[in-house]
Every structure is written in structure tokens, then in C-alpha cells.
Amino acid sequence: MKESPLFWPASLKKNILHVLDETLIPKRVQYVKVRNTKEAVCVIKNMKTRAFGQFLVVLNTFLLEIVNNRSLTDKALLKKIVSTANVLNKSRPTFPFAEVTSIVVGWAQKAIADGVDLKSYVTKNIEGYLYGIRMQRLGRVEQIAKIIKDGDSILTHCNVSGEIAMAAALCREQGKDIHFFATETRPYMQGAKLTAWEIARLGGRVTLIADNAVATVMDDGLVNKVITGSDRSCANGDFANKIGTYQIAVLAREFGIPFYVLLQPSKKIKKGDDMPIEVRDPKELLQYEGKKTYEGKVDGFYPGFDIVPSRYVKEAISIKAT
């Protein structure tokens, strides 16, 4: 299967974590080197990596800390793992860092309780877990390709870390003639910079539209499916995703277009209202490529995500609950 750099944007090489700098895409494919928790928090805070990349950074950071602290006793290493988890948990809201870090802390505690070597036990578990996720995501690419039929025109929003682009490439190999509309996804333009780039890079056909043009392309019959990712989801099927997903879901229902979402289901949170929404610095909205978009005494409001109630979703394409 053709792979997009965004599908697996962070990998360990010789005890250094190489993290794809998504802020440089589509201009350059370049990796930031991360050696410890501090540097990991830095790439997360600066949004060098997002969504699935954050998940990879979080898990790999524990591998880095185990290597960096190999001379510590198991008990001291457990403390180190707990403090690493605490630091990572505070790096950004919305993404469920604690859900991921608590798994690693649990493994470390179990190693102590069972009297097995903590370093090798936790390392083996993280590596196995990552391998499992990789297999599941590759499987989901196949599921997405199954849902897409010959002749489909699919609207997507923001970016789904390679899966949609790879499904598009798979559909092409299967002889399906398909087309994508990608919304720009202001203010970061992930749709323009990441999604359109990676779909086109793998040979797919993609047309960019302003976030404003969704109702029009739907009403004109130019789109017959919507597929988006999700950053976080709840037991009842509500999910959080990049700001703008909610209105696309509402519009899809209004125009009778099925809305599919790629979920990583979690039962830890019951419903959408219980999820915290990250309100990011308005500066990120009020400028583009370093230039102010306005003049005068103007405020900005930039909720980074919105929460889509499950009633707008036709079908969730899930990987196993974490």
C-alpha cells in the first residue's frame, strides 16, 4: 500500500525520535529531532505535529525517557514515568493525553508489582501497542476504500493523517474513478497544506474549496459523501474534531449527504458536553503567514475544535477502543 508521510509521522531511529514537521508541509518534508520530554512538549505545543502525530510522540517519549534513564532503579524509573506522564498531560487540551499516558503508567506499575524488569516490559508493551495501532489503521484505510464507490465525490475537512489519501490511492488501484473536495480549514489551512497535498501526492484527484463553499457544493450535487477524522470521541458517539466539522455535519444532514467519521472510540467520556474544548490564542486566527489580517481594535475567537453530536453521523469507521 502506498504510504503518506502523514500516516506515521513520528518514528524512533537510534534513540532519537524523528517527528515530521507538519508546519513545513507542503513546502518541505522535514523531521524535527526529539530527545526528551521537554522537546516532545515543545513539538506538541508549537503544533509541529497534531492529532495522530501527538499520539505517536507521547508514546515514543516514554521510550526516550527509558533509554535516557537506563541507570535508574525500577522504582526511580516508575517515578520518572509518572512525572513524564504529568508533563505530557498538561501540554495541550482536547487530545486525551491522560488516556494514553495512564496506560504506560499502568504497565510500569504492573512491572513493579509483578517483579519483572520494568525497562524491557514497558518498552515491549509500547512497541507492541504501536504495532497493533499501525495494523488497525492500515485496516481502516481498507475499510474507507470499501465505503468509497466508483464515481464518488467525497468532501473531507482538515486532515486525517494519511488514511484518506491512502484510501484514495487504494481506490484508484481498485479501478474506482473518484474525486475529493478538501476544505481549506482556516486558520491553519490543513486542508490545503496537508490533505490536498497528500491526496495529490499519491495520485488522487482533489479540488480545494473555501470553508465557505460547503453548502454550495452540497446543494449543487457535487458531493455525495463526507468523511472526516476525529480527535477524540465519547461513549455515546459524539466526537471532537477540528473546528468546522460540526457545521459540515449539520449541512450534510440538511442536504441528505451521508456523513462518515473515523473514530478512535473511548468509553472514558460519556458525551460531547463533557469534553473540554481548547480555545487557542486568537493571534493564530488574526494573522496569516505572519501578516495581520485586520486593523484596529478587533478581537478574535478561535476554538480549535468543535463537538459533533452523534445524531449527525451515518456511520463511524472505528479502530479498537484504547
Next chain:
Amino acid sequence: MKESPLFWPASLKKNILHVLDETLIPKRVQYVKVRNTKEAVCVIKNMKTRAFGQFLVVLNTFLLEIVNNRSLTDKALLKKIVSTANVLNKSRPTFPFAEVTSIVVGWAQKAIADGVDLKSYVTKNIEGYLYGIRMQRLGRVEQIAKIIKDGDSILTHCNVSGEIAMAAALCREQGKDIHFFATETRPYMQGAKLTAWEIARLGGRVTLIADNAVATVMDDGLVNKVITGSDRSCANGDFANKIGTYQIAVLAREFGIPFYVLLQPSKKIKKGDDMPIEVRDPKELLQYEGKKTYEGKVDGFYPGFDIVPSRYVKEAISIKAT
């Protein structure tokens, strides 16, 4: 009443038409000098002026041509007026140029039929017509201010050439505590560059949001009214406005928020489906401030306007039909 430069963006001074260059706002308030039809078409095609500014340019262009051709006989001048109308009509779709130019051609024909001096008859009529429009628009600012109640938070999209900013200022004078959300309005960012600027300039409170954040601010209860302008409207109340207006209208209904539109009703077109929609050069979407937003083989689709069915409108605030 405090006036915004966008309220009356083109005026004749010593036989030269001074047209506000809206592409330079908010950085500079600067006027382009227009001396003839060719230069008028140029400012329209390059979108130096838009919406109401186009209307002013069209009418004033006839005044320029009457001055430029004062030595012609009335019959030759009629021909000149007809050819001017034809050139203006072709300058851009969506805006109903022919509806405006046909009025002037009618006056010129009537002058000939009635045997009165064409130059002074047409000039007097255009000047009187513009004065009437000005009074009606000032009246509509008062109507908008009446609809806005103390404590309101109003969402607006694109730009309404001064009226909303002036209504906001009037509300403040009336002691009403109100707030505006302005959508950025990609790709030209009229919301950021024009609307937020002019509301703030007249002392109003305004918060910019991405076009993506409409559903969220509505669902969070941050907005209790929507007011937008219209570029063109139909006998049945359907109207065309900047791309993105349609989806805001759909969302307003979904979240139970009343949608108001400022109309210039026209009975010439029966319904929305009969209006042509200008699809602009995708380049205008695929770059921002001269920089490409994407890489690779990516298309763009940029309908400049969308058509909002009248069923989404709570109330149309109209000026007299032209």
C-alpha cells in the same frame, strides 16, 4: 450619523470619479481615479470596488461619459450611453449591471422622445436617483438599529458597505450594549479586512471568527441574530450573496437564530435558480497575499456567491425596488 468610508465608496469630484480602493483596506484609505468607461470596467474587474461600490461606479460612469462627450449631439450621445451600458454589463456576472444601466438608457431615450436636453435630463435623473438611494440607505441603517436590541450579539458575513457598522455606531449612541461576530470570509477576507475594521473604526465591539466557527458560536449561544447583506435578489425573496451566506442561513435555522437580510428587491428575476453565479478564477482561492496555499496537482473551485432560498430568512430589511 457617523459615516463609514465604505458607505459611499465612489463620488464625483471635478469630473473625476474617486473610487475607494477596497483592496487596500484596512491598511490604507485610498481612492482610485476613474475618468471613463474603460477605467470603470478596470476597477470593477479587479474588484477594487464591490457590491454597492459597483452600483455607484456604474451610475457615475454615465455622468463621466456625458461630460467627456459634451460636444456630441443628443442622438450621438444616446448611442454612446447605449455602448457604455453594453460594456459595463459585461464587466462581471452576478451583480445586476443591466438592471441599472437599462434605467439610464431609458432616461436617455425618453429625453430624445420628449425633445428635452439629454445631457441635463440624464444628469439630473442620475443625481436625483443617487440622492434617493442615499436617503434610503441611511433610513435602512436606522431600521437595522431598530432591530438590534440591547444585549444582542450579531453574526455578520462578508461586508455590507457601511450599513452594519453605522447601525452599530447608532445603537451605541442609543445606549445599547451590543457585540458583533464577523466571519473572516475567505478567500478575500472581507469580514476581517472591511467589516471588522469599519465596525471597530466607528467604536463598535467586534470579534473575528474563522468561517469554520459559525456552528460552534451558534450552538454555544454566543450569537442571537444574524444580519447579512445581499448582492442581488429575486421576486420570491431568494437572494445571492457572498459565498458562505447560504450555509450560515442553514445553520441559523438549525440553531433557532433569526436570520435578517438587507435586500434591494428586484422583480426582474423570479427565483434563485434563475440567477447566474460567477465562478471566479481558482487562483484567487489558491493563494493568499500572493503566496500559494498548496503544493502539487490540486484544483480549486471558487464560486463567488451562493443563493439563499427565502425560506431561511426571518425578515428582509429592504430598500425600494429598483
